Amino acid sequence: EAGVAQSPRYKIIEKRQSVAFWCNPISGHATLYWYQQILGQGPKLLIQFQNNGVVDDSQLPKDRFSAERLKGVDSTLKIQPAKLEDSAVYLCASTPGLANYNEQFFGPGTRLTVL
Amino acid sequence: QKEVEQNSGPLSVPEGAIASLNCTYSDRGSQSFFWYRQYSGKSPELIMSIYSNGDKEDGRFTAQLNKASQYVSLLIRDSQPSDSATYLCAVRGGGSGGSNYKLTFGKGTLLTVNP
Numbered sequence: 001e002a003g004v005a006q007s008p009r010y011k012i013i014e015k016r017q018s019v020a021f022w023c024n025p026i027s028g029h030a031t032l033y034w035y036q037q038i039l040g041q042g043p044k045l046l047i048q049f050q051n052n053g054v055v056d057d058s059q060l061p062k063d064r065f066s067a068e069r070l071k072g073v074d075s076t077l078k079i080q081p082a083k084l085e086d087s088a089v090y091l092c093a094s095t096p097g098l099a100n101y102n103e104q105f106f107g108p109g110t111r112l113t114v115l
Numbered sequence: 116q117k118e119v120e121q122n123s124g125p126l127s128v129p130e131g132a133i134a135s136l137n138c139t140y141s142d143r144g145s146q147s148f149f150w151y152r153q154y155s156g157k158s159p160e161l162i163m164s165i166y167s168n169g170d171k172e173d174g175r176f177t178a179q180l181n182k183a184s185q186y187v188s189l190l191i192r193d194s195q196p197s198d199s200a201t202y203l204c205a206v207r208g209g210g211s212g213g214s215n216y217k218l219t220f221g222k223g224t225l226l227t228v229n230p
Contacts, residue, residue: 033217040123040222041222041223042119042203042205042220042221042222042223043159043203043220044220045217045218045219048217055217056217091158091159098216099216102161102164103149103161103164104161104218106158106159106160107158108157108158109158
């Protein structure tokens, strides 16, 4: 079974530029999560999708971050414009459903550096 | 705001010793508790989950949960250098509403096992 795929693995941009990250969850997983992990901290949930609907985006900085999962499968997270403090690893995870899961399966992450 | 607190460490133990990692959480309604291991530059991977008060053992790992004290711990017996990693405590709420099922992570404890 293929795991969660993410691309790109690394990205370096200048502040005020735009960037997009892509995630393809495990086949059949209805729930998809985007996390931001700043160096030395635990992952922080940015947005949670159930199929193509948003379940929770309370910690997503909506003035600059956006995410979509139009067909309920893969997802894109965008930052526009980027700030220095956005430098972090962006992790995507998936689970079969919202509840009663034992494990969130994480992708390898995208390491973003904003200069 | 649901909070999960961990000692950031670093925690250093000699090979063969017992490593003890602790975590407290603020939401008394939390139902599920997880320990993830994260090697440097890698994504988190689940090593233990616990749902009811008491101890749960899996090989060299023992998770302990005390809901009254809002405390969860992880013991690693016979620590090996390969156990050197950051250990993340994660807590999931309960009840209805999709957002209640999201994971809240602590900042993680860096464990170093010295040969």
